[in-house]
Amino acid sequence: MAPTALGFGRRNFRPLKRRSSLLLKLVAVVFAALLFCEYLVYYLVISRCDWPEVNTPAYDGKQATSEPVLRAMFLADPHLLGEIRGHWLDKLRREWQMERAFQTALWLLEPEVVFILGDVFDEGKWSSPQAWADDVERFQKMFRHPSHVQLKVVAGNHDIGFHYEMTTYKVKRFKKVFNPERLFSWKGVNFVMVSSVALEGDRCALCSEEEAELLAVSRRLNCSREGPASRQCGDADGRPPPASAPVLVQHYPLYRRSDADCAGDDAAPPEEKRTPFQERYDVLSREASQKLLWWLRPRLVLSGHTHSGCEVLHAGGPPELSVPSFSWRNRNNPSFIMGSITATGHALSKCYLPREDMVLTTYCGAAVFLAVLIFAHFELLASPFPFGWNLLRKPRTT
Secondary structure (H helix, E strand, O other): OHHHHHHHHHHHHHHHHHHHHHHHHHHHHHHHHHHHHHHHHHHHHHOOOOOOOOOOOEEOOEEOOOOOOEEEEEEEOOOEOOOOOOOHHHHHHHHHHHHHHHHHHHHHHOOOEEEEOOOOEOOOOOOOHHHHHHHHHHHHHHOOOOOOOEEEEOOOHHHHOOOOOOOHHHHHHHHHHHOOOOEEEEOOEEEEEOOHHHOOOOOOHHHHHHHHHHHHHHHHHHHHHHOOOOHHHOOOOOOOOOOOOOEEEOOOOOOOOOOOOOOOOOOOOHHHHOOOOOEOOOEOOHHHHHHHHHHHOOOEEEEOOOOOOEEEEOOOOOEEEEOOEOOOOOOOOOEEEEEEEOOOOEEEEEEEOOOHHHHHHHHHHHHHHHHHHHHHHOOOOOOHHHHHHHHHOOOOOO
């Protein structure tokens, strides 16, 4: 009886071993797919990006000056979902993507300053105090950064509302969190940060305050550029700004008719390109755009809002780069801008993030492979050659 019992135990052990082997294979495939799509893919894609080189002036074949280079990163329109329009699964997915992309970019590229060009939140224009506090807490977790990295944020229409929705309360709570500066200078480079929704030109209290601050910045910049820096050009501490043309950073683009002349992988879809832009809604008005160019005389403009990429050369003015949305909810191929900027020059390049369709394709491939493993384990996959041979064979007639 003993040998019979031992044989019976071995027969029971083999199916159990096969099931354990299958389970290990399934777990390994699922773990590998998650590890690649949710973590490693960001390192593989962003590691291909590099800071552009700035052309410096030369004299007799040698470098004339040794200007410090500021590494600045520009991203736009994260649109963190709120409690009203944000499904919990959508929020979890999109915020994880943006957090991984941002943290990976910080670790690999080591920028010195990061600018977010508005619409940090999707529902800031109508969120309650508690919802606002929750959104801010999630933002600070996602976009955490070392103390030596500066993070600068400009207001967008989804943060404080369009002009007709903008209130003193919304503006103050935005300033309390992000403390935006009108003029930010570092390594000889001036950045002017503009609140686009306050440039309606209708002399509202908030609009008048914005214009007065921009005029004060304009006087300081013009003073420092017209002659040797002096205390008359300085701020309350008496420090004058560098004598260089500023970089304009804002949410709304300067006025343009449409995106018809925009090109590139991240440009607007063809059906949207020729749709005319509405002033004070899609772009700044002609009047506000001219005022900014006259007052500040910028050498470069960076903006967001459209969720698509575009390069524009304004007539008699500076080049403008519209930065695409940083969220996969708005684009299949999000990206951000890498800028190497000196006091007299700049160079920009675009860094694309992993494509959504590529990640989904990887998951689909993993799902097919899992199905093949399961079918093969239970011997549900018949060999195609004997099956085809049996179909071709004709039964014998008797």
